[in-house]
Amino acid sequence: MDARALPVTFDDVRRAAQMIEGQIVRTPCTRSRVLSQITGAEVWIKFENFQFTASFKERGALNKLLSLSESERAAGVAAMSAGNHAQGVAYHATRLGIKSVIVMPANTPFTKVRNTRELGGEVILHGETLADAQEFLEAELLRKRGMTLVHPYDDPYIVAGQGTVALEMLEQAPELDTLIVPVGGGGLISGMAIAAHGIAPTLRVAGVESMAYPSAYAALQNDPALVKGGQTIAEGIAVKNIGKLTLAIIREHVAELMRVDEAAIERAIGLLAAIEKVIAEGAGAVGLAALLADPAPFAGRKVGLVVSGGNVDTRLLASVLLRQLVNExxxxxxxxxxxxxxxxxxxxxxxxxxxxxxxxxxxxxxxxxxxxxxxxxxxxxxxxxxxxxxxxxxxxxxxxxxxxxxxxxxxxx
The missing domain is CATH 3.30.70.260 (ACT domain)
Structure with missing residues (x-):
């Protein structure tokens, strides 16, 4: 496919970087000597868990909000989310004086509901799944109230905003030749791949999915039955259906997709806490999990990992860390x-x-x-x-x- 035919271009990502500059945190990207020794690769880590809402999701949400017309701002925005996207939308919408309504499944943990409300979002609890939440959102908020959808991943402005992660990484560590990126709906990896290949066309981009939710891999194989679902510690990438827009970019720009199991993710969370002294949620640790599970293909390469978020329930984190002590x-x-x-x-x-x-x-x-x-x-x-x-x-x-x-x-x- 001609790169110009893709829904997001390198210029879109650079424009997004200009739009959001000064309104999000330029997070650090540093080399990890210990993880480099353990894996045999030269490992750099981009700490997106240092954003105000502890997730990269702010970048895309803000870029989308800044694209709205005056009439769209006046009508407000709506999103469906059970986590990081909700907080990113609520925080920046409130900061910009835009009303936001977030539809969350009824079983969303109370802490996430409370955090979203405290950031200024109106929360509506509806249904058992995100699909239920989306149906309500489309019927009640988009069609009846004329609000604008801020999609978690399948939107050109969202993808371009997420791509600014790679722009920063390659400014901070220009020697990188590989990026390993979490994959849920595909917004982060597609934006980062566009940005990375705009700077270094031969740079290798690899995606990592949860073993239970390999939505991108299933789509590429045209076999939705591969997505088994169920419980996962990587809730942030537990997405059953990859975005249509993001899938087109993944086809063109992503060299490989890896899948990691729960034990590998837990180990990665533990190592990030013990070695880097940072809290990573499950989705934020899958890049390291994949590198630890299969280090041979990356030996000697200069690898950039993204800790995409740090919003993890403290009780769950305590359990993971204790289990890690037992495993060791x-x-x-x-x-x-x-x-x-x-x-x-x-x-x-x-x-x-x-x-x-x-x-x-x-x-x-x-x-x-x-x-x-x-x-x-x-x-x-x-x-x-x-x-x-x-x-x-x-x-x-x-x-x-x-x-x-x-x-x-x-x-x-």
Whole structure:
């Protein structure tokens, strides 16, 4: 396809950059020495989670809002979203004096509803899915009230606005030869690909989708059954249908599409927290997840990743980080048989302490199938790493304790 026939051009992205300049955060893009060592690529990270609403979505939303005529501004805008797009639209619409109405599914987490309202958006809860929300929006807000739709991804102004992420990245790290970008509806990757190829036509653009929601891959294969759906920690890219506009750009500009599972995404969130000291939502971590899952094709390349957002529920984040500690054997669960008499609990604690372990919690279980004069200690212990965890286990066994792996933690021979 002739690039001029695509719905968004490089000039559109440059124009968007001029329009939104000074109204969004020019987020940092820095090289990660540790992630470069781990992956074998030279890794740069663009921290879009540092935007005011903690997501790149502000860029496209603002560019769309700035394109409106006076009559469209007066009538207000409408959007359907259960997350980052809602907050981006509400924030910038309010800042520009434009009324915004956001239709969200009825089961949207309260924190997201509250955040959108606090940013100035009127929230209407309707239906069970985004498709239900969109039907209501089109019937009640667009047709009856004449409001303008600010689509989450399938709009030329949205795509051009998102493309400014790549413009900044290639100014900040011009040596980049590869971009790995999250893919949901396709707005971010299509805009970034247009921008990147306007600057460096041979630059490699790769997309990453959730294993449960490979909407772009399914569309390219003409097989919608590939999108299985279901729960995912990467809610921000859990999109069943890729945009029509964005798909045309992906066909022309994206070299490959990768898919990552939940375990890989969790690991990436944990590493970004531990190494880069940043909070990334699931969708924001999939680029790193893909690089970690299959580093060989990117070895030696200069790779740019986008942490596209940082809006993650704190309870979910805590669960992910704890699970990561278990997976790394830095948190181990041990089941230890002892005699049920004074002093034995102290002996176990002493041995673990001598080995350098830190007891997080302990449960003294007397209702077990063994001898009535015995008991079982269920102990959660913090270790430095897998080797240290094994040392703690072996030291307990060497001192005569019958010890087994508990309900969580690593396997021992």
């Amino acid at each position: 054997s830095r948190l181990i669960s041990l089941s230890i048989d002892i005699e049920d008499r004074p002093g034995f609990l102290a002996r176990v604690a002493g041995r673990i302490g001598e080995s350098g372990g830190n007891i997080i919690q302990v449960h003294h279980e007397r209702l077990h199938r063994g001898h009535a004069k015995n008991a079982t200690l269920e102990v959660m212990v913090e270790a430095q790493d897998e080797a240290h965890a094994r040392q703690i286990f072996d030291d307990l066994a060497a001192h005569g304790f019958v010890v087994r792996k508990g309900t969580g933690g690593m396997e021992f021979d």
